[in-house]
Amino acid sequence: MTVHAAEAVLDEPPIVTDGKTVTDVTEDVCRPVERGPTIWWFLAFGVALAALIFGAVAVYHTVTVGIGTWGLNRTIGWAFDITNFVFWVGIGHAGTLISAILLLFRQKWRMSIARAAEAMTIFAVCCAGLFPILHMGRPWLGFWNIPYPNSRALWVNFRSPLLWDVFAISTYLIISAVFWYVGLVPDLATVRDRAKGKVRKFVYGLLSLGWDGSARTWARYEVACLLLAGLAAPLVVSVHSVVSFDFATSLLPGWHATIFPPYFVTGAIFSGFAMVLTLLIITRKVLGIQAYITIKHLENMCKVILVTGMLVGLAYGTEMFIAFYSGNEHERFVFMNRATGPMAWSYWIMVGCNVLSPQILWFKRARTSVPIMFVVSILVNVGMWFERFVIIVTTLHRDFLPANWSSYSPTWTEVGMFVGSFGLFFTLFLLFVRVAPVVAMAEVKSILHARPHHDAATETKEARHVEPKEVHA
Amino acid sequence: MTTFWTKLDDEGKPAAPAESSPEREESEGLLGPVGRRDFLKTVGFGAAAVAASSCETPVRFALPLVAADEQVVAGRATWFASSCGGCPAACGVLLKTRDGRPIKVEGNPDHPVNGHVRTEGQGARVGALCAVGQAAPLSLYDSNRPDGATLEGRSVQWSELDRHVAEALAAARSSGKDVVLVTGPLSSPSTLLAITRFTAATGARHVVFDPIGPAAIAEANRIALGKRALPVERLERAELVLSLGADLLGSAHSPAEHTRRWAVGHRPDRRARLMGRWVQLEGRMSLTGAHADERHRVRPSDYPLVLAALVRRLADENPGLRSIVARLPSGEPELPAAALDRIARMLLDARGRALVACDSPEVETQLLVSALNETLGAHGTTLDVADVRRWALPEAGAIGSLIDAMASGRVGAIVIWDANPVFAGPDAARFRQALERVPTRIAISDRKSETVAACQVVAAAPHFLEGWSDAEARRGTVAITQPAMRPLGRTRAAQESLLRWAGDEVGWLDWLRRSWAHNVFPRQRGASSFTAFWDSTLERGFAEVAVDSWTLPDGSEPRYGAGGVSPAPAPGALDGGTAVFDWAAVATALSTSRRSPGARPTLELVAHASVALREGRDANNPWLHELPDPISKVCWTNHASISPSTARRLGLHDGDVARLEVGRGTVELPVIVQPGQHDAVVSVAVGYGRRTAGPVGDGVGGNVWPLVAGDAPVRLRGTGSQVVLPRPQTESGLHERDLVRTATFDALIDDPRAGNPRSRHHLSIWPGHRYEGHRWAMAIDLGACTGCSACVVACQVENNVPVVGPEEMARNREMSWIRVDRYYGGENPDEPEVVHQPMMCQHCENAPCETVCPVIATAHSSEGLNQQVYNRCVGTRYCANNCPYKARRFNWFDYPHEDATARLALNPDVVVRSRGVMEKCSFCVQRIQDAKWSARRDGRALADGDIQPACAQSCPARAIVFGDVHDPNSEVARLVHGQRAYRVLAELNVIPSVSYLTRIRNPGPDGEAT
Amino acid sequence: MSARLLYASFGDETALLAATAEARRLGVAIHDAYTPHPVHGLDEAMGLRRSRLPWICFTGGAVGLGLASLMQWWMSAVDWPLVIGGKPFGSWPAFAPVMFETMVLLAGLSTAFALFLRSRLRPRISAPAVPPRATQDRYVLALAERDGSFDRREVMSLLHRHGALSIQEGDT
Structure with a gap:
């Protein structure tokens, strides 16, 4: 109780508004899962599914005809594929970061948004994981990246950052999924216990693993969550560091930079928070859970975006300075080329979206205005996609030997796979909001009593008058 | 690499190896006593190679060799020595065959044309070969080649075709009309003998067609030296080469040989303080110009003026030269006088070790070149006038008069072999129209062409990799072209067709052997029997025997003499190599062709052979199309190259499609802005824009031949459209990077x-792997x-x-x-x-x-x-x-x-x-x-x-x-x-x-x- | 061990905490408590021991780290050493990322599986007997009626005093 008391002293604004009770939380959060989907949901799902099908067609075409259906060439071996990969991995960072790191720092405001953010993480990592497989010339042999004993008696190359990716991404996906699922179990039990139909009861019964809310389990559960958070937090940092190694350990100017790991992690947090913001602004409205995901939550995320946006800007500046200061002609050229070369437009989109657009969030008016922050979050998403595009394509298209220089433009298959990845992401997310509580009920319930102005006694009394009948029923 | 060459018998099957054939020893080495480990290793390696080679292409049909030829060892290559048929230069080649099919053509290191140069110094002996020669296998394995005998588009027996041709030729003769044989440039003496037999029997006239070759040089030499031949440029001896537009290292005649010799002479020798110098004056940027030590931009129409200016500057050195000064074209070239002075001084300083070359098709210009070479003492030193190239080259005006004869209906039958006059040459359009008036049109060809398409009778000939021939690339070197496989299709040697039509029922190989027995064998020393000589020649690929005049095997009068097709030069003219320069004849020739240039046009068209495709003979060969031009780096099309300032003036950029017009001829081509190009020069490669070369070459690029004729002004303007050029390299600057030192x-x-x-030393905490x-x-x-x-x-x-x-x-x-x-x-x-x-x-x-x-x-x-x-x-x-x-x-x-x-x-x-x-x-x-x-x-x-x-x-x-x-x-x-x-x-x-x-x-x- | 259980349902975590603390003070055997969310201080009130999950987590991580090191070294330097990029066969700096990831993976998985095993959480065909609304908005204290010291009346009054909304009996 000491923590709650401290919060009361600090007179912080409530994390959950509208005087919601534990009962309200259950009702409000379970409602979307229990009632039929709305027309808006069907509409959104239709669009997402269409995008997914477009992507599937593009994938089919690529796999059957060849990577030649893309706009790549001898100089530019990666473009949309790895840009999308890094983009989605980056998106996938905010979820675990919000859950794990904010949990470790005991930031209670995380609780309302953690579930959605974690789900986003998993779906984003799924999207991300597709691209390293699909970008291969022979994706059906992708399993050769796994060090299993085989008839060829050949192992994998543990010196390759791509192999580190295999380990990092799969570990991240597994640990995130476990963390997410462990968090879901009590809430699934709630849904199970409220379920009317047999099938529902059975399915949620299976998924909730016989959870009964025992205090002994809760005690272990909390320790386990803390441990998983403790593991996931460095994992987040490591995964995007490893992704940055794909570039940093190469020897191309513009890739070969020691700044990359922190730069990428910051960028991932930045883009991840932006995506969470985009998603939650929509979700809270559509599901009517504004009381749980409040303006305060959104404002907090805006603050994170503002800070990380400036960190990203600092990274851009540092890169530029080091390129100049190193005296390395290749480095200097690559950065000059990014800013002034034939693909400078992509660089300036990146700078405009990532560094300039978040500056409006200095103003509280903007931070608390849903339309403004929505626009900013979209711009940051765009900017962060372009950041990866800039890093990959503007580095590759003009490297050491001028005779190799070339240019790049995407084909419909690449655009299709890009759109398709969004289709997959939103399809999964829309299915998720239909089948699982989108707010972590158990966690939110645990902080309701922390509200300083909450009158527990009155509520208990009210409840007492109502309850006896039910008990004996 | 162990190279050993062997031969095929008359039927094209590998013959039993000669007694001392290295092949026999090799076989024994492999099949003789071997240790268990060696056996296992050999089998393992063989099995691995078989497994590797069958990985991606599953074997559908496998026919075992029931009676395996002695020479065929599974998995091992057999090499044949032969001569390249890609151009008349006839470089010596080694043909690598695997399982009875040639798969690679390589230069013969011992061959006098393209082999080891004596002064080359140490190092491995390897033979040079140009891109065209290298690409020959794919021209051989072209599934679109003509096959068998074709009459009016109908496949017939050879006997029926022969009957038809014999009747047609007889009919032409009996009606008092001409019979004409058109061929490309030739360097095969026995073929020329077969042609003389044909012309004698049918009364035919032989016309050599080569729209872009060095015929003017041969003609100038006929006037000046009394020899209608091409001297060998001994570039390895030249301390100074002055070239006016001659792309000797790139697309001119015998580029592999030129490059080899140039590389020897151009190697820096610090101790002797000796290194060749190349001065190139040219309008377009050629491969040779790109590697010149000094280069000036000169428009091709100024070449005579530059030569004249040099002649005037050197006139005091030689009374002969002084005698022609009065007959020089008037006018000063655009090149500054200081540069001309400098070049003249350098030429004089290098006297006896200097060489002047020019690619002008005009005889009078080549006469000036010849006069300068004589003055500089090049003849006999840097220009070999003894062992000259003995190619049958076109005579001036021959094609023009043939077209006139055809147009007026005086030609009753025409046989066209290995030439494409319907497509190529400034008069191609006229030739095509005139050809239609010839009642009997016969084509002999190993490939499709516009000319083949315009003929009613087509006799398919073998590719040089599957047929017999010989070559006398130069005096003193006679070489054999031998088949490396049985012919793919139902082809018959062109020479055999000609002999048949001449009424000679002799096999071509028979004829060839008799020709050698008659002309070459008596002059050689060493072999006691002709068979031994023939076999050893096949193994080496060539024999170093000087044959001054070739006579028909039946002992009749020599019809093909050493200087060319006709007229036969005086006996002994080529013996000593001390040619006498006839100043009077040169002066006379100059006086008849004297002209004064008018106002210089703003644009001149330079139609040139490209390095990859040359004059376009191999236009259906994708390897050559895919080869980027060494200068523009563009492939799969030709293009109009213009200088940067001309491009600015015309508002054109790389990849803009422009319309090039000369008189009534017009062609649309992408533009390349070519640094180093003369502002007044538009250069376009010929040989593109083929219509019936085959599925690969048809419609690739534009045909510039219709624009070459005439003196009409050249106009170039953008069409507003653009293409993405097939160009693997788009960036040309080094950006101050230390890549090329x-x-x-x-x-x-x-x-x-x-x-x-020196590069900086790199520190490492890891000593690195050791390589033993x-x-x-x-x-x-x-x-x-x-x-x-x-x-x-x-x-x-x-x-x-x-x-x-x-x-x-x-x-x-x-x-x-x-x-x-x-x-x-x-x-x-x-x-x-x-x-x-x-x-x-x-x-x-x-x-x-x-x-x-x-x-x-x-x-x-x-x-x-x-x-x-x-x-x-x-x-x-x-x-x-x-x-x-x-x-x-x-x-x-x-x-x-x-x-x-x-x-x-x-x-x-x-x-x-x-x-x-x-x-x-x-x-x-x-x-x-x-x-x-x-x-x-x-x-x-x-x-x-x-x-x-x-x-x-x-x-x-x-x-x-x-x-x-x-x-x-x-x-x-x-x-x-x-x-x-x-x-x-x-x-x-x-x-x-x-x-x-x-x-x-x-x-x-x-x-x-x- | 069979015992009669008394399930007391509270509407609020403070009531539950207070009732639990008092029951424990009175020496009543506390079977368990069922709450919709973790209630802080309940483990102390019930007198639960500290979980040993951290040790399992540590062991899992250590095993992962060791396995990854061994695997990479054996595959790269022992079983089939190949010269790759001029690097030594045992390129330890390059092995670090996989070592870290495998460590985290095994640590996380062992923690989660230990939680599931220890708490008997597994997919079940039939739902367990959960006190009504214990996973929603009720805080249920289960007291074990196991020996003579259990004064039923005193316990009931204790529960009522702390605001129990309902009291049920049941078996373990």
């Missing part, structure tokens, strides 16, 4: 490290490399590198394992310094590609090779991204290998890669293994030069040297540790195995920076 010869004399500062045994390395001399790109085609042939086509080339998806980067240096875009840099996998010791591959598809061998394991590759392309040289090639698609005929050109030692895997230069690892095994089989140590990767083997300039750097006496070790050696991007510490040698130019002490 250059120095002048004078600086090199002062400092052996001139232009080549061999350590393969390569050295590339940028001073010798002209960019001729023979290596590119050689590599493509050797390593089954797929052809991707123009669309993919436009997307920068070329597959070639070796490319020749071309950079422009210097401040002035009008006077660029052009450098060529062959670039392939550098086989880095610290290979960045290896580190990043997740599945170990690329790793290092114990001999320092960076190996790509295709089967292991999943295609992440990370290795290619991380390659600083971008030497790796990704299989974007399954490239087509469906054409069963074209597939015969595949090298069974190298797998065909599937879609989605990475590939790259392997240093021809199959050749390394082969050489190692051959040495082992022979029980000897591997010698330096035994291993020649395809690129090094083909290089006419010997710019590429490969070997074991652990062998301190190897040539490559000397070069790599020499003071000119550097490594590209050494600062990355990837430690490439390829070293480059500083490019040395010799502009002279007061040379202008060009």
